Amino acid sequence: MGIARASLILLVFVVVVATSDEVFDKYYQPLWGTDHMNVTDQGKEVQLRIDTSSGSGFKSKREYCSGVFRMQIKISEKITGGVITSFYVRTNGTLQTNVFANDEGHREELVKLGFNPSADFHTYELNWSAKKIVFKVDDKTVRTFNYPTNYKSRPLHVEATVWNVSWAGTVDWSKAPFTSYYRGFYINGTSCK
Numbered sequence: 001m002g003i004a005r006a007s008l009i010l011l012v013f014v015v016v017v018a019t020s021d022e023v024f025d026k027y028y029q030p031l032w033g034t035d036h037m038n039v040t041d042q043g044k045e046v047q048l049r050i051d052t053s054s055g056s057g058f059k060s061k062r063e064y065c066s067g068v069f070r071m072q073i074k075i076s077e078k079i080t081g082g083v084i085t086s087f088y089v090r091t092n093g094t095l096q097t098n099v100f101a102n103d104e105g106h107r108e109e110l111v112k113l114g115f116n117p118s119a120d121f122h123t124y125e126l127n128w129s130a131k132k133i134v135f136k137v138d139d140k141t142v143r144t145f146n147y148p149t150n151y152k153s154r155p156l157h158v159e160a161t162v163w164n165v166s167w168a169g170t171v172d173w174s175k176a177p178f179t180s181y182y183r184g185f186y187i188n189g190t191s192c193k
């Protein structure tokens with residue numbers, strides 16, 4: 001049924017803050033679907049595209065043990081289910097944090113954004129420290145996750161992807177490609193010792 005476009009969903013934590021003018025290359029490199037990715041605006045914007053042949057994604061060049069990870073995202077303005085635009089940190093093998101999607105429900109710890117994420121760029125920030133992760137959207141904390149006291153931080157990297165998954169609905173491929181836009185890249189991270 002109708003997908004509420006304003007209900008992009010945060011699976012865990014994300015947030016926003018001030019803008020940044022860094023180029024993509026400074027922190028990130030392609031991860032997969034390179035032929036479905038464009039770097040534009042003198043390297044300051046990345047477009048990730050999905051169609052029936054592939055989605056695409058990028059990842060941070062380095063790994064970190066803590067840090068503030070921020071970017072601005074505008075999702076595809078075309079309405080469909082099944083396509084996920086995401087920004088998250090992960091350790092090798094394990095997804096640690098959030099995903100956001102064009103549809104309702106399905107997962108724990110969802111956060112309603114309260115705006116249409118396809119209308120404009122919004123800032124999503126993830127602040128990962130030894131004790132907690134804080135997600136902010138447009139500088140407003142939307143979620144805080146406290147680690148158990150014995151939590152041992154592991155090396156993590158940041159990924160951003162556009163992909164399709166059946167739990168998020170059925171993709172209307174007649175509208176493909178779906179393109180999401182990323183800019184305002186910012187990382188202030190600490191390497192693992």
Ligand SMILES: *[C@@H]1O[C@H](CO)[C@@H](O)[C@H](O)[C@H]1NC(C)=O
Pocket residue numbers: 035037038040
């Ligand atoms: C994006 O990349 C594709 C494939 O490399 C290319 O054909 C297309 O012209 C590019 N589009 C823009 C807007 O740069």
Ligand SMILES: *[C@@H]1O[C@H](CO)[C@@H](O)[C@H](O)[C@H]1NC(C)=O
Pocket residue numbers: 063092155
């Ligand atoms: C994680 O995987 C990447 C890519 O294969 C590798 O460069 C990095 O060293 C790995 N990190 C750890 C902690 O295993």
Ligand SMILES: *[C@@H]1O[C@H](CO)[C@@H](O)[C@H](O)[C@H]1NC(C)=O
Pocket residue numbers: 068127128129
């Ligand atoms: C990130 O979190 C740490 C630990 O809570 C805090 O000291 C720091 O000020 C936060 N950074 C930003 C940019 O909010």
Ligand SMILES: *[C@@H]1O[C@H](CO)[C@@H](O)[C@H](O)[C@H]1NC(C)=O
Pocket residue numbers: 051052053164165166
């Ligand atoms: C994504 O869509 C493609 C093309 O329809 C399909 O082959 C693939 O199985 C889908 N992937 C997932 C994870 O649903």
